Amino acid sequence: MNLRESLLRGIYAYGFERPTDIQQRTLKPCISGYDVIAQAQSGTGKTIMASIAVLQQLNVDCKNCQALILVPTRELAQGTHRVVLALGEYMNVTCHARVSGVNIREDMKRLATSVQVVVSTPGRIYDMLERSALYSENIKMFVLDDADELLARGFKDQIYELLTMLSRTIQVIVVSSTMSSELLEIAAKFMNDPVQILTKREDRTLDGIRQFYVNVEREEYKLDKLYELFDTLTITQTIIFCNTCYKVKWLSEKLRAHNLTVSVLNLNMNAEQRNDAIKEFRMGTSQILLRKDRLEADTDIPQISPIINYDLPTICESYVRRIGRRGRFGRKGIAINFITNDEQQTLHDIEQYYNTQIQALPTNIADLI
Structure with a gap:
């Protein structure tokens, strides 16, 4: 897959040796810059796949935010944050989990420093963009992780608003356990001829x-x-x-x-x-x-x-x-x-x-x- 050596070191140090099926099929189009919809059952490593795709494409010399990873809950945000930092350990990646329970001024101060990846629920990200605490000029990747759960929790309108605030050329990666008509609607409105990697229902x-x-x-x-x-x-x-x-x-x-x-x-x-x-x-x-x-x-x-x-x-x-x-x-x-x-x-x-x-x-x- 031609992953950068520092990223591979982080992957092996995390305990992974071989990619799962969905990772094998999805990583190539993701790291090649295509918009991607990946649907596979729970527990197959979709979050790991999305994190690797983000880390592979980061410009490590640019210290501004380059990727947003949206998740449905604060617990998943914290878990994904730990995964990104662990996989990117040898890349010196900076990642911030924007979650509830943290003082807004502290959050804004943290985002004002060099943060390359931000993981959050949709409302928290929208709030930071609205306050201009998070600049979108360098954001080139937008990941919806556990997308079916995001939609089930009523985040559809906020996802739409966020996508309209970002560049139309941004890469959008959607990972989900199921594929609903709402997800396909997002794909039709905001994604550029996405590569679809869907598992069979059975x-x-x-x-x-x-x-x-x-x-x-x-x-x-x-x-x-x-x-x-x-x-x-x-x-x-x-x-x-x-x-x-x-x-x-x-x-x-x-x-x-x-x-x-x-x-x-x-x-x-x-x-x-x-x-x-x-x-x-x-x-x-x-x-x-x-x-x-x-x-x-x-x-x-x-x-x-x-x-x-x-x-x-x-x-x-x-x-x-x-x-x-x-x-x-x-x-x-x-x-x-x-x-x-x-x-x-x-x-x-x-x-x-x-x-x-x-x-x-x-x-x-x-x-x-």
């Missing part, structure tokens, strides 16, 4: 994830089945997904009453509380991380098996985002889905969407875990 479920279901007659019977699972199995740690914040709160109370230790992520928590919950789980203080979809990036959440869907996701695309991340980089994983009789069709829809089979939970599940 390739999105990661190898190594064994998927099972537990069928109960009615919703209220799920809790007893969950208790039974914990009483009969030795589960060191697990992540349980629910579809609503109310269900997360209700289930956390029930599980604690059953003498299980639970950390919770929900919409009503501030950034400090969410970070504390994740830290608690990472340290092993809690056995269960109970959460709803699209709350936090998984950057700082360890790879856990099994994953339990107490509720099946209502959107098929969310399924791989829940269970696919557990099998990233070849790690093996197990997913257990609780369904009622009314949810059998939803399970069948997920199987068809991903061209996969989800089997009834076997009696020897303890041996598998």
Whole structure:
């Protein structure tokens, strides 16, 4: 790929030896300056790919901002910031994560110094450009990372506004786990004949994830089945997904009453509380991380098996985002889905969407875990 030697040193020092499939297919057009749309399943190294593409094209002698990387959450911004600095360690790259919780004047002061790459959520970047704290003259790369999640969080208008504030010749790189009509709309309006690298739908479920279901007659019977699972199995740690914040709160109370230790992520928590919950789980203080979809990036959440869907996701695309991340980089994983009789069709829809089979939970599940 003719990557610069200092960048290769950072890549190898970070622990990577061979590029993943999406990295092999996407890096060349990215570092050649083409607009690119890359869609691949969670955990295949898309953020790493985008970071390498940015670092390869940086003019290291120019100390002004040359690349913007937009992400959906402050946690993902912090994680991507760490990745860029680690990969660019031998290039002496300067990178700044513009996140909430930092004094605006401190942010403006930092951006006034030599910052070559800025990672942020859309609103923070827009604010800095509006205040003229961030100059766009040298910005030549614009990356939308986790683009489907950005759109799901309602950032579409801000993304449009940002793109209109930047040069029409800027290189736009879009990476996403799914490909929606909204993403294609952005491509049509703001990208110049983009190279599209899209995985087939049936390739999105990661190898190594064994998927099972537990069928109960009615919703209220799920809790007893969950208790039974914990009483009969030795589960060191697990992540349980629910579809609503109310269900997360209700289930956390029930599980604690059953003498299980639970950390919770929900919409009503501030950034400090969410970070504390994740830290608690990472340290092993809690056995269960109970959460709803699209709350936090998984950057700082360890790879856990099994994953339990107490509720099946209502959107098929969310399924791989829940269970696919557990099998990233070849790690093996197990997913257990609780369904009622009314949810059998939803399970069948997920199987068809991903061209996969989800089997009834076997009696020897303890041996598998």
